[in-house]
Amino acid sequence: MDENKGKVKSLLKAIDILDVLSQSRGGLSLSTLSERSGYPKSTVHALASTMRDRGLLRQLSDGSYDLGIRLFEYGSAVSRSFDISSIARPYLESLSAITGANSVITMLDGHHPVSIDYAVSASGVQIMPEIGVKLPLHCTSQGKLMIAYLSDNRVKSILKRTSVRQYTPHTVTDTERLTKIFAEIRNLGYAIEDGEYKVGLRSVSAPVFDSAGELKYALTTVGFFRRVNSDEFSVVIRATVNQAKMLSSALGYQSE
């Protein structure tokens, strides 16, 4: 019935405010904050001023609120606790060196892939990967990969809850077609995205398993690959899969 039973509702509201702010660029006025969160101004003010006093928010000179340094501190503490970035770094860099494109490592946060770290190649600097940004599930190679390795019923429930937005003309939004694609990904052992998220952009993601054998991260090569034929692209695929395998075993995974 009520999935928020036993949860602190004022805290949930505060988190809603943080979410609204993190989804917008730049500060938001109290009024728009109230509008977007759906809570009355006075409520938002109580929560926001509390967070301001503790540094989670900062108030700009024009009175509007924005995320504060404190959250930056928390975030840095989190990334320090992820030993993955130090372990993954050499693999990211050698992958970039092989492919000449950028490589990214991603982990799953609930229903969305989040980029943790990246390496850029000299020829790949045209696109700078954005760290800490939630990516869509259905039209990125990371997202599709991570869904593909879930159980079928979890896939269904996730697909129901997430919006399958049409980002480009190439974005696949049909649920049945997506389900077939997921099965194929699992067979192949990697996922591909071709202009489904951003026009012209292509990417390959390969699974990274931890010592318990669970899919924890996706290793991805991303670039425009404009003058690349299918043979050359299969080299990129193989390199990504290989580095992901090596990273997996570095994490203690042993295949069967």
Add this chain to the structure above:
Amino acid sequence: MDENKGKVKSLLKAIDILDVLSQSRGGLSLSTLSERSGYPKSTVHALASTMRDRGLLRQLSDGSYDLGIRLFEYGSAVSRSFDISSIARPYLESLSAITGANSVITMLDGHHPVSIDYAVSASGVQIMPEIGVKLPLHCTSQGKLMIAYLSDNRVKSILKRTSVRQYTPHTVTDTERLTKIFAEIRNLGYAIEDGEYKVGLRSVSAPVFDSAGELKYALTTVGFFRRVNSDEFSVVIRATVNQAKMLSSALGYQSE
């Protein structure tokens, strides 16, 4: 009387929990979390499970709680909103190139300097600056610099509230001596630290002003400088001050 009037107390407690977790390395059990925060277990559980459901915390396999990916996302959003890191980057790098040591840019979060970004030099990689960590005020060049530019009565109130811990034998903890040092820093236009925070480590910080003429950041050169005489060190000082001036004018600051 009550400085928390109008503030949401359950939210304050939740933030206390985040603070406790960010100050400890690794996850904490509910019991120790309750102990360190001073709130009863059931209260902590209500707050922690709420934050877990929203991704601000994650629960490890042994049941203990740790900071979650969501905070990493917030933190990344904050650092993206700091246009400073992209502006400061070239100055950080040329400063490192000149001095051969690491350089750091720092901003003030309430009563503590927090490192935002850094550049490492080939010969300076021995020490990796830690991003997002609160530094002490009284024994780092950043901290002393930022205090020095505050009004005298604010300095007194800050010194009362912060603990002047003795980090090394060289740490100055006497309030009167510190006050004299602050005056000197303001005269010179830069701050020096010599093994007061970590043995052997030396650093120089120069002020960075914004277009409103307010001290917003500290630009710092930090290293061991083992075989460096005072003439050579004054070159480091001058380079730091110069780059800080250039960064200030890049931010729109014009001296008098």
Add this chain to the structure above:
DNA sequence: TTCACCTATTCCGTATTACCGAACTATGAT
């Protein structure tokens, strides 16, 4: 197996307090 001793979690009555409409203040534009 049983017991003991850890955990995290749930329960529930009540005192606390979060809530939100409305009033207020400040600032800037017309």
Add this chain to the structure above:
DNA sequence: ATCATAGTTCGGTAATACGGAATAGGTGAA
């Protein structure tokens, strides 16, 4: 001066956060 918009404060009440105590789950020793 007036209006419009901003953020902030106030206060009474319905709601709920609180925390002690009971429960459930898990691990290791006897």
